[in-house]
Amino acid sequence: MSNRTVYFISDGTGITAETFGNALLAQFETSVRRVRLPFLDSVDKAHQAVRQINHTAAVEGKRPLVFTTVVNMDVLSVFTNHCQGMMLDMFGTFVEPMEQELGLKSNHRVGRFSDASKSKAYNDRIEAINFSLAHDDGQSHRDLEGSDVILVGVSRSGKTPTSLYLAMQYGLKASNYPLIPEDFERRKLPPALAPHKKKIFGLTIAPERLSEIRNERRPNSRYANLDNCRMEVSEAEGMMRREGIRWLSTTTKSIEEIATTILQEIRPERLEY
Amino acid sequence: MSNRTVYFISDGTGITAETFGNALLAQFETSVRRVRLPFLDSVDKAHQAVRQINHTAAVEGKRPLVFTTVVNMDVLSVFTNHCQGMMLDMFGTFVEPMEQELGLKSNHRVGRFSDASKSKAYNDRIEAINFSLAHDDGQSHRDLEGSDVILVGVSRSGKTPTSLYLAMQYGLKASNYPLIPEDFERRKLPPALAPHKKKIFGLTIAPERLSEIRNERRPNSRYANLDNCRMEVSEAEGMMRREGIRWLSTTTKSIEEIATTILQEIRPERLEY
Numbered sequence: 185m186s187n188r189t190v191y192f193i194s195d196g197t198g199i200t201a202e203t204f205g206n207a208l209l210a211q212f213e214t215s216v217r218r219v220r221l222p223f224l225d226s227v228d229k230a231h232q233a234v235r236q237i238n239h240t241a242a243v244e245g246k247r248p249l250v251f252t253t254v255v256n257m258d259v260l261s262v263f264t265n266h267c268q269g270m271m272l273d274m275f276g277t278f279v280e281p282m283e284q285e286l287g288l289k290s291n292h293r294v295g296r297f298s299d300a301s302k303s304k305a306y307n308d309r310i311e312a313i314n315f316s317l318a319h320d321d322g323q324s325h326r327d328l329e330g331s332d333v334i335l336v337g338v339s340r341s342g343k344t345p346t347s348l349y350l351a352m353q354y355g356l357k358a359s360n361y362p363l364i365p366e367d368f369e370r371r372k373l374p375p376a377l378a379p380h381k382k383k384i385f386g387l388t389i390a391p392e393r394l395s396e397i398r399n400e401r402r403p404n405s406r407y408a409n410l411d412n413c414r415m416e417v418s419e420a421e422g423m424m425r426r427e428g429i430r431w432l433s434t435t436t437k438s439i440e441e442i443a444t445t446i447l448q449e450i451r452p453e454r455l456e457y
Numbered sequence: 458m459s460n461r462t463v464y465f466i467s468d469g470t471g472i473t474a475e476t477f478g479n480a481l482l483a484q485f486e487t488s489v490r491r492v493r494l495p496f497l498d499s500v501d502k503a504h505q506a507v508r509q510i511n512h513t514a515a516v517e518g519k520r521p522l523v524f525t526t527v528v529n530m531d532v533l534s535v536f537t538n539h540c541q542g543m544m545l546d547m548f549g550t551f552v553e554p555m556e557q558e559l560g561l562k563s564n565h566r567v568g569r570f571s572d573a574s575k576s577k578a579y580n581d582r583i584e585a586i587n588f589s590l591a592h593d594d595g596q597s598h599r600d601l602e603g604s605d606v607i608l609v610g611v612s613r614s615g616k617t618p619t620s621l622y623l624a625m626q627y628g629l630k631a632s633n634y635p636l637i638p639e640d641f642e643r644r645k646l647p648p649a650l651a652p653h654k655k656k657i658f659g660l661t662i663a664p665e666r667l668s669e670i671r672n673e674r675r676p677n678s679r680y681a682n683l684d685n686c687r688m689e690v691s692e693a694e695g696m697m698r699r700e701g702i703r704w705l706s707t708t709t710k711s712i713e714e715i716a717t718t719i720l721q722e723i724r725p726e727r728l729e730y
Contacts, residue, residue, distance in 0.1 A: 197714055197716075197717040199476075199626075199713055199717065200480040203473055203477070204477060204547070206569065207473040207477075207526060207547070207569055208547075208548065208552065208555060210566065211528065211548065211555075211566065212555065212556075212559055212561050212563055212564065213561065214561060222717050223717075249555070253480060255484065272551055272554070272555070274477070274481070274547075275481065277550055277551075279481065281543075281545075282481060282484075282485065282522070282545070285522070286461070286487060288485050288487060290484040290485055291484055291485065291486060293483065293484060295714070296479065296483035297713040302709070306711060310712070313617070313618045313621065314617075317590075317593075317621075320590075344586070344587075344590065348621055348625065349625065352618075352621065352622065352625060353472075438579060440570040441469075441470055441570055443470075444470040444471065444472065444495050444496075445496075447493075448493075448495065448496075
């Protein structure tokens with residue numbers, strides 16, 4: 185169905201080129217064939233990529249879109265001189281005006297992810313991923329005060345993927361705790377959480393959607409039953425209201441939207457960057 | 458230390474604006490203060506953001522850099538007409554040439570992550586995250602054939618964060634299996650993996666770095682001891698060589714680089730997108 189080929193080319197991982205291109209492509213109602221060409225760190229590899237792109241242009245009779253974040257000038261010039269695709273060059277477009285504004289020369293450093301492994305920010309991120317994994321689903325009460333945020337909500341309300349996303353994208357130490365029937369009977373938050381109320385953020389979800397999700401896991405169970413989901417959600421929301429916990433509904437939100445919203449609400453001081 | 462303030466503004470999550478801006482900023486040896494202003498989905502919110510940016514400009518005596526991916530034209534025009542920052546407008550720069558090339562009008566749809574929760578690709582990604590979590594550290598042999606890739610390596614060689622990144626970024630079902638002393642004694646891969654050899658990818662690491670990482674977890678343990686790390690790494694590499702398993706060293710690589718490299722090697726058919 186695709187009527188156009190799109191290339192993402194980079195001398196690094198190509199992750200930025202892909203984000204850049206996909207965000208722009210999302211502005212168009214069209215389907216495309218995507219090809220990722222990362223690590224083009226030599227003139228030889230550039231020529232090989234250009235041959236591939238020009239071949240596509242010839243076969244399809246339409247020039248491919250080429251999203252690039254190449255910073256090596258020798259590699260880039262192979263594309264600008266020989267590539268028959270439409271070049272959409274993020275760095276070429278914005279680096280020069282930024283040089284003028286900042287009064288600095290750009291360093292043409294390849295790959296903002298390379299050498300990352302030696303940086304403190306990177307190691308903090310890996311640490312945060314490990315922390316969030318160890319504190320998934322109320323697994324551990326240890327070092328709960330080390331959390332930047334503690335997500336609570338009924339089972340399958342989106343806590344785990346959100347925690348991992350917060351850790352991976354923002355280096356946030358995100359714990360998560362399920363709210364379970366015993367908590368509802370006691371009408372209180374899990375005792376381990378009481379001292380950390382300021383860090384708690386609640387996730388809720390429409391009972392109908394929850395029942396759907398749970399049915400995929402355990403079809404026809406009491407766990408997935410709509411009435412039971414209604415009861416759990418209503419108890420959980422009641423508890424969050426009583427305890428004065430901020431919360432949002434995940435029903436129609438992506439983990440990116442949930443995580444960004446939480447980040448705006450929590451604003452962990454550690455991350456004032 | 459920071460001599461310039463940088464704003465990331467968006468009518469959606471701002472994740473693209475941040476990726477865009479941070480990639481460009483990585484080209485300069487300068488420290489900046491970063492401010493994220495997501496969800497600017499009304500003219501009122503835009504005016505409020507403009508006041509904040511203009512205040513920064515006045516206080517600092519230097520105009521802030523403003524990376525934007527705003528697509529709502531009413532919101533954007535508040536910035537273009539009133540903002541005293543330097544506007545770096547990704548969509549404004551590239552959407553028009555793309556419209557001409559594709560012969561299509563852009564849809565000005567806000568937020569490529571919104572409505573995501575209803576899309577198959579999104580649900581597959583969440584499914585992949587759950588799969589990778591359930592198959593972390595050899596936890597489950599169930600549905601191992603459902604994996605797109607199975608990472609193997611000694612404990613703390615980078616398998617878990619890489620698996621989660623592959624799931625979260627690419628929707629890849631990534632399992633991971635530790636190689637442990639019993640495997641070395643038997644001189645064979647864990648038996649559960651034998652039928653899936655084509656999907657296996659190995660991670661290795663320099664013993665010195667491994668010992669460092671393990672020492673943070675369990676100081677002065679046999680587990681972290683350098684001689685022991687040397688032995689484990691040598692055994693693991695020997696096994697991967699004998700079994701004809703592709704592998705790479707994670708010592709100086711970020712999870713982004715590791716994941717992208719694996720993706721190029723494995724090229725799961727499911728993901729030929």
